[in-house]
Amino acid sequence: QIQLVQSGVEVKRPGASVKVSCKTSGFSFSSYGFMWVRQAPGSGLEWVGWVSAWNGDTNHSENVEGRITMTTDASTKTVSLELRNLRSDDTAVYYCARGKGLPDYWGQGTLVTVSS
Amino acid sequence: AIQMTQSPSSLSASVGDSVTITCRASQNIRQDLGWYQHKPGSAPRLVIYAASTLQGGVPARISARGSGTDFTLTISSLQPEDFATYYCLHQYNYPQSFGQGTRVDIK
Numbered sequence: 001q002i003q004l005v006q007s008g009v010e011v012k013r014p015g016a017s018v019k020v021s022c023k024t025s026g027f028s029f030s031s032y033g034f035m036w037v038r039q040a041p042g043s044g045l046e047w048v049g050w051v052s053a054w055n056g057d058t059n060h061s062e063n064v065e066g067r068i069t070m071t072t073d074a075s076t077k078t079v080s081l082e083l084r085n086l087r088s089d090d091t092a093v094y095y096c097a098r099g100k101g102l103p104d105y106w107g108q109g110t111l112v113t114v115s116s
Numbered sequence: 117a118i119q120m121t122q123s124p125s126s127l128s129a130s131v132g133d134s135v136t137i138t139c140r141a142s143q144n145i146r147q148d149l150g151w152y153q154h155k156p157g158s159a160p161r162l163v164i165y166a167a168s169t170l171q172g173g174v175p176a177r178i179s180a181r182g183s184g185t186d187f188t189l190t191i192s193s194l195q196p197e198d199f200a201t202y203y204c205l206h207q208y209n210y211p212q213s214f215g216q217g218t219r220v221d222i223k
Binding site: 037050104106 | 148150152162165205212213
């Protein structure tokens with residue numbers, strides 16, 4: 001069956017970097033793109049970015065401009081999000097999701113806490 | 117960037133009630149919109165795509181309509197499993213954006 005399994009909880013200091021991974025199975029990885037969405041405590045869903053597994057194209061939110069890298073690895077069927085120069089307002093649950101535009105399958109979420 | 121404005125931000129209803137949520141785009145997005153249901157501790161679930169098409173496995177008491185800038189999601193005869201937060205998401209261009217969410221809770 002289709003699965004997206006994300007890496008575990010992260011606690012980081014302001015200014016540090018974090019890498020969240022999303023290992024996939026059950027479908028043809030290179031035929032899809034992947035979205036990243038986050039939800040800060042007490043807030044709604046926020047679109048973070050999107051990466052194509054077939055050509056590496058990316059798009060991202062202005063809120064993470066200059067601090068984000070999204071990559072895919074077809075050999076391990078894994079999608080990764082790296083966020084640099086972390087700020088307290090980056091504290092959120094980060095979700096990976098399969099698809100372009102309106103994703104249909106989602107990972108379980110990864111809590112990233114940024115605190116001094 | 118396109119802004120998505122949802123209303124209301126929350127509502128209370130009883131099992132069996134019908135509720136309608138509105139989502140307005142800051143510019144014409146044709147029918148490039150979906151709706152997600154989100155429950156605490158779970159991943160969001162796609163319930164509607166292309167503004168009005170029901171995703172597979174979603175009960176027919178959920179319906180949606182709209183095009184251009186104005187969209188609605190209606191849940192008729194609310195069931196206990198429908199109590200959740202609902203978000204619209206446009207896919208017209210990048211950056212994509214969600215509405216602020218509408219929390220539907222039990223009266």
